[in-house]
Amino acid sequence: MFLERLQDVIVAPATPGGRSALALVRVSGPQTLRMCDQVFRGRKPLSGARGHQVLTGFIVEGEEIIDEALAAVYRSPHSYTTEDLVEFSVHGNPLIVDRVTDLLIGIGARLARPGEFTERAFLHGRLDVTQAEAVLATIQARTMKGVKAALAQLRGGLTKELKGLSDRVRWLVALIEAQLEFPEEDIPEESLAPMLEGAIADTEKLRQAFRRGRSQRKGLAVMILGRPNVGKSTLFNALLDEERSIVTPVPGTTRDLVTGILRFSTGQVRLFDGAGIGIAESLPDRIAVRRAVGAANRADFLLVMLDATSGFVPADTELLKLLREKPGMIVWNKIDAVKEIPSLENVAGEPVAVSALKRKNLSPLLDRLKEEASSQGETFFANRFQEECLERLAVHLRAALDAQYLDMRAKELREAIADFAGTGRPALNQSILEEIFSRFCVGK
Ligand SMILES: Nc1nc2c(ncn2[C@@H]2O[C@H](COP(=O)(O)OP(=O)(O)OP(=O)(O)O)[C@@H](O)[C@H]2O)c(=O)[nH]1
Ligand SMILES: [Mg+2]
Incomplete structure (x- = not known):
């Protein structure tokens, strides 16, 4: 049509x-x-x-x-x-x-x-879509550095990166197919894993460059997430140095999504505080929780808050799982009220322990946010569909790495190749195109 x-x-x-x-x-x-x-x-x-x-x-x-x-x-x-x-x-x-x-x-x-x-x-x-995004980013960039990064992408910077990566994956598929067809021509299987690992690492680098692009355009979206009453709003206010979010000893105080901007010399963070994730009995509670979960899904970075006075509880498990899919860090709060910081097993990264109330030890947290929000390093501008393609790509590459049999590897890699196609020319689907281009101004 x-x-x-x-x-x-x-x-x-x-x-x-x-x-x-x-x-x-x-x-x-x-x-x-x-x-x-x-x-x-x-x-x-x-x-x-x-x-x-x-x-x-x-x-x-x-x-x-x-x-x-x-x-x-x-x-x-x-x-x-x-x-x-x-x-x-x-x-x-x-x-x-x-x-x-x-x-x-x-x-x-x-x-x-x-x-x-x-x-x-x-x-x-x-x-292609990477260049269309660059047009938008050129208009919207708030720093000269952002303009330069967008122009580099408009000249085909990201297209080239994606092509390089996709060529490598195609090469891997060809290698595997050759091995399947001519098993006697021994292609050392040990050589496949490092190549796949390299492709995964480069995909992650691109995803990070996408996140930097987004944060350069809008500010890095950081969501404070945790069970009710762990002190999310207290931390939110402490980080912003402003009494923005209501704090009370009653669990379920915050319902609306509250947002504030944290400005650093290198970039900015859009900080979000919402309802605690836990038992939601009333309808307003359920809606509030849904909102908080939605914001966490859209966020670039999560601060998962745990309460040191209660220690780790089973309900926290679900929250920690989110950190497998998205960058973030674990924050133990209320350390002023405990003798020792509870220990955590099997978690990636070092948790930071703070007292939001007494504003103790907030600097490691602020340093990390500053680092995440900084637009240092390569920056690319992407839309939701491109980010999703890259996310799926990472999943397929990991599955290929974990696959036991060569034909399974080949299958995952072929799917990965399809994901590449979506990053530059998404299926000519009306609603996808409309969503991409509607963010532009009239006349562009
Ligand atoms: N001792 C101590 N108490 C804290 C700390 N941070 C928050 N609190 C207290 O914990 C209670 C809940 O704090 P909030 O900031 O409202 O917690 P929340 O996670 O936003 O709670 P909900 O919005 O209900 O989910 C309040 O009584 C705070 O004063 C802290 O670092 N130490
Ligand atoms: Mg709150």
Whole structure:
């Protein structure tokens, strides 16, 4: 259906509403030049212009002059969308911009949806999704460093990384298939494991670069998670140095998701506090818990809080499991009220022990958050679907590493190869594309 929509001429202002020196109205699609000729009067028709030519003239409605304008003509395929495209520079008055846009709509153009120009560049194969994300990141970056990282990705940085990794996995599949077919040609099986481990490590590096990209764009999302009453809100307030979240001795105090920003010189953290995960009897409790779990799923980093006064309890097991899938750390709280910090077995990483109430030992926690939020190291910008592809990829690679038989390994790796495809060109599914491109501004 959206391929049919490619037949439409789309129009949208490409500059923000409000008064400014100039404003840009963009028009793209198969009949663009013919349509623009109906509203633009220059020394020659736009349909007779070369590509990349700028003409001076007037925007007109019949005999009425709407504005003096410049029209930049881009001819297919040498334009942002790869279609015929015209950009009118008009005076930056919203009345003029709206009138020009309405004029074009009046003769058959359609108002573009957010990101539709970029979506067309994607559908015509000029950009892959990694580059489309880079376009968005270039516009949204809040630091020059972020802009540079986005531009590197727009030039194909991430595409290259993914290709390198996918080539290696393809090579592994070829090796395994050769081994299955010609068992007499002995390919040492010991050599497969290190290669797989290398691919897993590189996938993890990419995932981390995705997280850094997200945190550079929006701030690292950190969720404080724990059973009711362990002191989550007290820690939240202590870290933000502000009495934001309500603290009481009554379990089940926090229900709404509370959020605050922690700023470091290297980046920022969006900190979340929500309901305690535990017995939820009333409907509001259940909704509150669902919200907290949802926020934990969306978070980039978890602070799983345990209560040192009660020690580890069975209900904490589920919370610790989350740390297998997502980076985070364990925080023992209320150490002011115990003689010794309870021990924990079989957990990854060193727990940090604090007293949120007395604000004791918070600096290792803050240091870690600062480190996680810093955009040091390579940064890539991705959307949810690309992140999910990479997540599945990591799962398939691990399964391939653990598989006992070569054919199982080959099967997992073939699935991994399918995941790569999704990172650059997701299945042409309307709702996926809409979700990706709707985050763009109108006119981009
Ligand atoms: N001794 C001691 N008490 C603490 C500490 N941190 C929190 N508390 C107390 O624990 C109780 C619960 O604190 P909250 O911060 O409301 O706990 P919570 O985890 O947000 O609780 P819910 O929102 O109900 O899930 C309060 O009485 C706090 O004063 C601490 O470090 N030491
Ligand atoms: Mg609370």
